Amino acid sequence: MAPQTGSTEKGTQPVSAFLQHFTWEEIRSHNGRGQSQEQWLVIDRKVYDVSKFSKHHPGGSRVISHYAGQDATDAFVAFHNDKTLVKKYLKSLLIGELAPDQPSFESNKKKSLLEDFRELRCTIEKMGLLRPNYVFFFLIFLHFVVLDAASWLTVWYFGISFVPFLAGMVFFTIAQIQMGWFQHDLGHCSVFRKPKWNRLLQIVVINVLKGLPASWWNHLHNQHHAKPNCFRKDPDLNMHPLLFSLGKPLSVEVSMGTPSLHPYDF
Structure with a gap:
């Protein structure tokens, strides 16, 4: 010591x-x-x-x-x-x-890289790029609620013949995708200033409208951003059977745990 x-x-x-x-x-x-x-x-x-x-x-x-x-x-x-x-x-x-x-900083980290990253973050904050646009998020919320309702109303009113079913499926798919991205921003606490409001609306969107637990998504996604692309630490990379199917070079690199995956993973 x-x-x-x-x-x-x-x-x-x-x-x-x-x-x-x-x-x-x-x-x-x-x-x-x-x-x-x-x-x-x-x-x-x-x-x-x-x-x-x-x-x-x-x-x-x-x-x-x-x-x-x-x-x-x-x-x-x-x-x-x-x-x-x-x-x-x-x-x-x-x-x-x-x-x-x-x-x-640790010996395996580059000082110049860290300094550049911190300077970039400071510049982004000063430019106000991290401040949310409430009108934009309100319109996103409104349009996927309308699309979701339209998908069910189309099938309910016109029946389940091919054309109404196809139209309803298109409305529903677009709404579900937009819900996923919207709850993603809520999970990052990027919509409201207070985290509790982000968490509350996220529960409404992903739990109620999508039928998935917000706690499960946050648990995995927080790890992803804590250690992006770090094998055994990033859950997005832990689906290694799928990664192995993408080609031998990537499979070998991932399985060997080479430092090129992430300079901070040790």
Whole structure:
């Protein structure tokens, strides 16, 4: 373990004397696998023990566990709108911070790539591209409700002969596809400012209108965005029998778990 000292070197962030200091090697060893079942992660150079908290994590235990032994700063920023509220829960999980001689990012990550990503995100936020257009989303909601109703009314009024059935099927299919994308935006909390309103309308759309559980979709989709294209961590890639059928090169790459799938998967 690195020496516990409050001194800092030039170019590093100031650290508190009472917090324990850790190296990246120590943090990587607490990834929830092997002999140590503890799960540590880093957010803004602070080290947190989420071993017990992961089971109660609102976004799902696997999402936070996928970052065990790693830096989760960018994921934390992306997944949490109300960071002030979330940081209150983090206080009880804080166990230390990175030692002054440790970089703010892992050795397997490119500093220039991280800096470019954070600069791009900051630019997008300043441009207001993440602010929702309520008129647009209202019209999306209205048009798939109308199409869904039209599909059933067509069959009910004209009967189940070929033409009415075909027209009703077209209306119903378009409505279902649009519902899927709309609940996707709600699942990302991209429509309303308050997450609870997004969750409530998502339940109406996917549970009531589509007949699928929102909790199931969120559980899988949160993992996908936490570790996109990481084999064994991204559920979208865990359908490996289907991937193997797409060709030998992809099958070999996926089965071998090569780093090219995702630079942060280890």
